[in-house]
Amino acid sequence: MCCSNYLEAAMIDNTMTGYRFARMRSTWGGVLVGIGMMAAVDEIVFHQLLAWHHFYDGSTTDVGLMADGLLHATEIIAIAAGFIMLLKLKHSQLLIKRRAVAGFFLGAGGFQLFDGIVNHKILRLHQIRYVDPILPYDIAWNVAALILLFTGIYLIRRT
């Protein structure tokens, strides 16, 4: 396909295990980085720059805070694991870029959707913005998530 000596060699010699390994790892690396990047964008743009989201909005229960802590830990582990995985794939010439990009969109869209439905609506950790008709914001948020997710699905079906 695209990028590596190893990959070509593996394909010519018809050892599909290695090729599958590269495909799986590239996709998962992309998914993890996508999750972490979306979480970082949320943290930087909506919390810090726009200040729409609140660090804590007074209505969150302690159980909600605990769930938030676990989610936060997941994001940090995801971003580190994903970046290192992609770096290692690149280093060993096993990275399949199109798979990684597709994985990135899947991870980003999936996380955005999870954030919009579970965090905002079910756990009620915080709202997108503290204004009266919140519905348009929720719709825009989740539609953006679906667009990312379907872009990812489209890309992964093409590779």
Place this chain on the structure above:
Amino acid sequence: MVLLAVLSAIAAIYAGSYWYVRRRGGKWPAWRALSFVLGISTLMAGGSPPLMERAHHDIYSHMVQHLLIGMFAPIFLVVGAPFTLALKTLPAAPARRLMALLKHKAFRVACHPVAAMVFNIGGMYVLYLSPLYAESLTNPYLHHVIHFHFLAAGYLFTWAIIGPDPVPARPSFQVRAWVLFFSIAAHAFLAKYMYAHFYPRNVPFTGEAIRSAAQMMYYWGDLAELIVAFILFAQTPFAKRLSAMPSRRSIWPPLAWLTLFFQ
């Protein structure tokens, strides 16, 4: 002043060992030495008298100290691998004694990632959620003990997770990754809990100050944990497999794939 002298002495010993090993033709990467020096400087900054002075009147400065002493300095110090350097430098007899200490059962239990997490994060819960912090503002001895605990527990934890020193029976990568995961979660929860319920209580600070301190604990603590996570994952078995993977020229590629899979 005492602190400055002790830290300078430690840095000097490390530098001396570094030159000794290098001059005798041994290998010791310069970046490890640099990291150790950076760690000592971070400690010096964290324990500097102006910051100490301010931390007494201002919880935000206290939190800066906490981050420098308990989270950032240990990372740099651990990456400096002082125990390995000591083993390389010391004569045979003391080196063997040090190794015996590292192998000791009590030491092994104390250095298990779970125990280290309890010392480290558990210590923070006790400090901020009990009246201990308020007490430490008036009791200078307690104050010093707390700072020492920050450093010792932070070092122990970081070392248990990403320590490069040779330790017999180090827990597996999975164990260390899960411990790191839960300690990130516990740290984030504690910071938000302090923010939500205005902990520590009974202190002469405004609610606003406590909240800004808790928020900083959350975000800057994140950065430290992110660095630890990056280092931990850079040490994964995947790295070992790849570095062990023979180059294409030396071996038939399918065989290379097999070695990749069955290691």
